Amino acid sequence: MxxxxxxxxxxxxxxxxxxxxxxxxxxxxxxxxxxxxxxxxxxxxxxxxxxxxxxxxxxxxxxxxxxxxxxxxxxxxxxxxxxxxxxxxxxxxxxxxxxxxxxxxxxDPLHRASGGAFSKTNWKPSDFNEKLPTHVNYLQHIDDGWNSQDVSNDVYVIVYQKKLMIMSHVCTHLGCHVNGSTENGKSVAPEYGNGKEWFFCPCHGSQYNIYGVQTPASPAPRPLDLYYYHVNADGYVEVGNNFQRSDATWGNNPNPTLA
Ligand code: FES
Known part of the structure; x- marks a missing residue:
């Protein structure tokens, strides 16, 4: 070494x-x-x-x-x-x-889903008519982020141009629950606006006709919102999210036409 x-x-x-x-x-x-x-x-x-x-x-x-x-x-x-x-x-x-x-x-598929989830009901299209709205309840399925729950909701349904017009109960002024013209749970002829209007909001007096269109004197700025729907293979209505109408397009209902 x-x-x-x-x-x-x-x-x-x-x-x-x-x-x-x-x-x-x-x-x-x-x-x-x-x-x-x-x-x-x-x-x-x-x-x-x-x-x-x-x-x-x-x-x-x-x-x-x-x-x-x-x-x-x-x-x-x-x-x-x-x-x-x-x-x-x-x-x-x-x-x-x-x-x-x-x-x-x-x-996350919850965030990628378009149109939202549809909630099952026990209604069939034949349960509704063209003359007066019908007040009905169902459990609305809500996916909000990581939360998923069923919440009780009530809507008014009338048949218009062979489609279901499923109307929200929320006044478009400040969000109060509107009342329909009913007696003992049954729909009756319009009771407001000298027999012309079917809905009335107790908060500030907005009035709407049987299709949820507000009167010119009402503080409500637009018609009642509508809900998407479809009819499943068993013939029952399933309700989706709601969407807005405007005065100019209140009749534009993108929902499917009933057979
Ligand atoms: S909240 Fe309905 S009229 Fe104001």
Missing amino acids: EYHPVDGSPKAVVWMGIYQNLLCFEGAYIVDHENEMDTPASGQVPPKDALDQAGGAQPPQLPPQGTQTVSGQREVMSRRQFLTYALGGTGALMATMVASPLVVSAF
């Missing part, structure tokens, strides 16, 4: 020290390491003269401080690697926590 010409340490140890310095990221540590290699502790490394006197026959012992330096460097590198892995893992975990809801939301 070859030895260092100055401090007499084995050259293999010197090369190991250089290699460790190249791996070290902190300049201060490199300086300290070089100082240690340049100034070995006296009394622990045989001087060059002593080696000459011994004829090079006695290989010097590995300096204890050099061993401690190499060992200490390994400990620092291991700690740094641990911190690197810990910080990297924490960052990846936080990124996953932030990104997961966005990914789920983007592919």
